[in-house]
Amino acid sequence: MNAPEGGRAMFWRALRREPGQLVRLGLWSVVEAAPAFLIGHAVARAIEDGFAPAEPLVGLGWLAALGLTWLAGAVAARQVVLAVAAVAEPFRDDLLAHVVEGALRQEPGAGRDSAAVARAGLQVELARDAFAAVVTTVRGFVFTLVSVVLGLLTLAPETIVLVLPPFLAGLGLFLASLPALGRRQRAFLVADEHLAEAMTDMAGGLRDIQACGLRERVAGRLDRRVAAQAAAARALAGVTAVRTAALAVGGWLPVVLVLAGTPWLLDSGLGPGVIVGTLAYVTQSLAPALGGLVQGLGVSGVRLAASLGRILAMAPPAPPAGPRIRPLRSDVRFDAVTFAYGPRSAPIVEGLDLTVPEGDHLAVVGPSGAGKSTLAALVSGLLPPGEGEVLVGGVPAGRLDPAARVLIPQEAYVFRGTLLENLAYYARDAGQARVEAAVEAVGATGLVAGLGGYAAVVEPRVLSAGQRQLVALVRAYLAPAPLAILDEATCHLDPAAEARAEDAFARRGGTLIVVAHRLTSALRARRVLLMDGPQITLGTHDELVRRSPLYADLAGHWHPEPVS
Structure with a gap:
């Protein structure tokens, strides 16, 4: 099993381990995403049925309903965090067990040392945090997207053609960049570890370096490590620029198209309140969801993949040992x-x-x-x-x-x-x-x-x-x-x-x-x-x-x- 396959297997096993927690997470996510569905309807109805015909109480009633939904969403958000934690902690335990078992299997001559185990432990903590962020982000994105699509279909189906195509284009652009982003994130982590190791070795041998006249040689080696890390950081920054383009296409181009298509929407019989409600769906729900996904997968998801790869490389899985046997004797x-x-x-x-x-x-x-x-x-x-x-x-x-x-x-x-x-x-x-x-x-x-x-x-x-x-x-x-x-x-x-x-x-x-x-x-x-x-x-x-x-x-x- 290679590192990516092993990482994916551990990821999905952690998700499937607690079906009850997943059900709990889904139910609370529905409540948390309720404002994403209601916001467009509430704004449209507040304008069309309340403020436009001079019925302010009706308009305020719709906005109050939206406010109550947001309060319920805030309560649900706390429960979501608890449910995600209940899934993430066993995932962390799996990774720690893997690291410890790998350290026990390795021979001292094969490179096991306390520093390597400490680095693996740090990667485990990074992977746990990234796992929780990925689950939270992807879950929130999916539930928000479904809520917005349902909201647009029930409010003004005509707006779908102005909103979804650019949104999906931006999403596709971002997803297409993820493999390159993952490779460069892993390269950056490796370069960072090599620099840390070189710095540690140099700090431990300062006296010998000075006594033996090796300052220039050691300094040159450190310069190369620093340059390699800087190059990896620049390469990573270059790919992350794609995220900005994805957000522009998927998050803000729909706003431009809705505004440009306002005459057509008005000719189709939609009122100004519905158009404002559509813009609320895009700017308050859809664009933030895409931004969260880009940030979550682009940072936490890539970090999770890179950390899992490093953990699996540091502690390779044990070969299959066959079924466990319970003997009848204890000699x-x-x-x-x-x-x-x-x-x-x-x-x-x-x-x-x-x-x-x-x-x-x-x-x-x-x-x-x-x-x-x-x-x-x-x-x-x-x-x-x-x-x-x-x-x-x-x-x-x-x-x-x-x-x-x-x-x-x-x-x-x-x-x-x-x-x-x-x-x-x-x-x-x-x-x-x-x-x-x-x-x-x-x-x-x-x-x-x-x-x-x-x-x-x-x-x-x-x-x-x-x-x-x-x-x-x-x-x-x-x-x-x-x-x-x-x-x-x-x-x-x-x-x-x-x-x-x-x-x-x-x-x-x-x-x-x-x-x-x-x-x-x-x-x-x-x-x-x-x-x-x-x-x-x-x-x-x-x-x-x-x-x-x-x-x-x-x-x-x-x-x-x-x-x-």
């Missing part, structure tokens, strides 16, 4: 698994053969950087092995149904919502008694009380790291997944709280793998896996103390010579 098996971050990197895991029987409690320990979290990611299917196979219940970890395992990372995720919604996210049908039992088992009773009960709204930014971990632990405890993977998920808890949480998961049933933050986790486990890069040692705590000097050192024991 874990590594068959000759090797994994390295990049083709030139040393293996973190090499030739690993390991079996974790169903119902086992395994603690994974080792020095920092030994590959413990990598092992957890391999088990959960977040990382594919370079060689060999990781199986959970006989199913490749990459094809595992997410409901079959639950992973709790070191930095626990909590979303804004009620505490109960956070705790029962994986078990929506869990009753109050079951939730309370999980809270008691994990040791989160004090947390629930301190936050104000299960109905309290959780603000993630005000929770401590330990509080977020407790929420995530209860959430995972309630999950139906028979395989639980705790990747330093208790590192922000004190030792007593950590022991209580791990004991709760050990009694929960199923298979438990704990990436240990403290070695006391190994004392509670049935077996211990010691990782030191590719060197792997498996056994009980007592066995490893006797067999492994590294583990003995970690455990506070010291053997001056290796123990055979």
Whole structure:
């Protein structure tokens, strides 16, 4: 799937996801567009039936009706904004998920860095805003156009031939310019990013540039980047001039034609009020709608297409992995698994053969950087092995149904919502008694009380790291997944709280793998896996103390010579 096709698919999927919101958006749009239909009739009737025959109350009545319609339209406009936001936020979430998944799939050697991810995040925010602007603009244009056409047909059908042809010509001219506008907008964004990267590199190396006498060379490179950006900006400005021509043809040429055709309209039996009403339709509804469309698609639409292209290029979609499978067992098996971050990197895991029987409690320990979290990611299917196979219940970890395992990372995720919604996210049908039992088992009773009960709204930014971990632990405890993977998920808890949480998961049933933050986790486990890069040692705590000097050192024991 290329970038434009992928962007279009994401756009239409976001629109189709919430049919109820689209219906709500359409109904409120009808109310919002009511003044566009009524304005010509109200002006014509106010003149013809009110002010011209000296009946000012009648004229004022028509204008008052138009004013009330505008008030209703203002209320509808607020509801339209809310409905568009309800569609745009899931679109933003889709893009963020795409960026994060792409960043996780990329190898460090392939160019992933925090700056690239930050740029992708900025593009996501731009795309979300542009998406909302495009939906709002196109919707408003369509409903206004329909309202004006219906208004002209019911007021004075003769005026259609003076208004619609130039309007459609201006619209066609603008739409024809959009592909070139999109290409030049993308070129401008790329040139702008290249200039920003060059400026960042230059700012970070000022001392070396000065010391090595590279000022002129670096300045020349920056000059070329600035010139490229300026050229892209000029090219973009040249195409945007077409928008002015489109507005002139579609928005103001109809006014000229109606004024020039006034004698013919009067000879056709139309009164002056009807002609003024027709002009009101064009100047107050049709021309602003076209102007909004030109601005919306010409700026926001092109920006949306360019941002989506950049996002899809930064984070290419994952290859299809086949259907997800829910295994009948929860045992874990590594068959000759090797994994390295990049083709030139040393293996973190090499030739690993390991079996974790169903119902086992395994603690994974080792020095920092030994590959413990990598092992957890391999088990959960977040990382594919370079060689060999990781199986959970006989199913490749990459094809595992997410409901079959639950992973709790070191930095626990909590979303804004009620505490109960956070705790029962994986078990929506869990009753109050079951939730309370999980809270008691994990040791989160004090947390629930301190936050104000299960109905309290959780603000993630005000929770401590330990509080977020407790929420995530209860959430995972309630999950139906028979395989639980705790990747330093208790590192922000004190030792007593950590022991209580791990004991709760050990009694929960199923298979438990704990990436240990403290070695006391190994004392509670049935077996211990010691990782030191590719060197792997498996056994009980007592066995490893006797067999492994590294583990003995970690455990506070010291053997001056290796123990055979």
